[in-house]
Amino acid sequence: MGVRISLDDLRELIVRALTNSKVADDIAGVVADALVAAEADGIASHGAARVPPYAEQALCGKVDGYARPTIERSARAVINVDSNIGFAFPAITLGVEAAVEAVKETGMVALGISHSHHFGVAGHHVERLAEAGLVGMAFSNTPSAIAPWGGKTALYGTNPIAFAWPRPDTPPNDAPLVIDLSVSTVARGKVVLAEKQGTPIPDDWALDTDGKATTDAKAGLAGSMAPLGGTTAGAKGAALGMMIELLCGALTGSNFGYQGSSFFEPTGAPPSIGHLILVFDPNVFGGAKNFAARGEALFSEILAQEGTRLPGDRRLTLRQTAARDGVELPDALHADLIRRAG
Template sequence: MNDHVTLSLDEARRLTEAAMTAAGALPEVARSVAAALVAAEASGHAGHGLSRVPSYVAQCRAGKADGRARPTLEQPAPAALRVDAAHGFAYPAFDLLIPALAELAGRTGIALGAVRRSNHFGVAGAHCEALAELGRVALIFGNAPAAMAPWGGARPALGTNPIAFAAPMPDGPPLVVDMATSTVPRGKILAARELGAPIPEGWALGPDGRPTTDPETALKGTVAPMAGPKGAALALMVEVLSACLGGGALGVHASSLFDGEGPPPDLAQTLIAIDPELIAPGFAERMAALAAALAGIEGARLPGQRRLQARARAQAEGLRVPRKLNERLRALAAGD
């Protein structure tokens, strides 16, 4: 028997939205979550996609994430915005922040938005990409529950703490750079667990400090930092720019994103938007020249090409989803 099924994008959104609504989320929250998770799945980011629905439902049912929370926005300074996600899901907070931040950057040149009392915020680059589609250069930093030891240590103290960047391109989709500061995001390990598949050696260490290929053991241990001490240093930088700057819990104090146990994660994210034409006119022409220079090198490609290819394939063929996950989604959508 084939261990995968194919879902259309509309069907995947419908199932996700129904699962979230059945768990108690407001209809607009369920729509926001469904749009983000299906977009992640379609872009090839399975670890931030449909595999997250069971844990989101568990959080919502337990009240760990408030599915009925409505984010609020305030402007504490001329070029700064602050969003209180109210211990709800992160996506409605970003739906509120992104257009407001783009507009503010258009007046001030650069603007910063901080999201507090937040949760898992999905594909970091997606939020930057949304700003780039509005003509802004964007950077984002977000912390996560501790899963990675500081360099030289053996106990988790930092999250996988992603960093992402996007810039508008004159003829085509935005340039997007998106990476965890760990070797891989924990979501990829979660996705492997859902599939019952091993993970490659080098991704994670078990609780005993030894390398493991078992995703269950890996989720109880630590993930390896990207590029050794450099990745650990970047994770620390992101912790400062998100949790410390944005008013969130440190990763070492944040609860798990994978279940409904414990208090809200209380994470934070910081998003920066820049209007390039206010800083130095001619940005679009320079970006076109940069893209042409890179394209002229045999074998070279800009970051994000696989993401765009995955989206086109998903649009044409649907999403290939593990059969077990499909069955789980349908059960959750029915309220089971």
């Protein structure tokens, strides 16, 4: 059983829960928008379930709920935003808005975000770019969860990657193509949810502290997440994890995954991880005259095969349903939000 709630009511509940937890009103609104959007898309691991750890970390100062991001354009095509140990979403919003303007001059922009917190749903950030007619890629590192291939101790984060491609002539809603994945077999948040619910996990999701595949969520959290490719063929996934650590940790001047503390626990220093967002104006590349049509040609070939679909189709269907019918929260989570909201 659960509690069904409209998206507007959920947003209000989250804002109140956060403002009661040492988060500024406007920042709470930006964070709530991100969490409600995740919930609407069926990504519960990145939705309202994040409010309790966000609130606890704001209360203890692990994330600064009053921090304002600062921005610097260090080169014509490079923008740096410092989250200043605050929530990621205000920094992302500030940086993306600046990048959309800058790319009109430069054709390409790299946006680095440093000293940040949980990236949320990576696909949402690049979707915003594609809605502006741009092509976007996004990367983030996270606290360590994946061991180097052949190792047993987690060093890399689950490190999401997202890509969005504009589809300006695709009725009824012109929704962009969005690809969103992490370099682990699944997002760590799904294992956290399984551990809380006491349910087993598939045997290719995680490894225990001995580096062996496990169906026990608690053992998996104590060990490491399986990289893309699973528990037996994850070398390439682990290599991608290392690449993103360099892009988001070393390049932005932020922590590596093994240096950042948990997004879930109210103990330890701020995670202080980094993000990198790449923005491309398709109108300045060689295929500018027909880039959209070329993309649609590929999509048509894909969909001509029985059993296929484009990435993100399920997300759009769930989003439409949630806008109409709201979303269902677990009873315990709803009660927690009510308590925090006061």
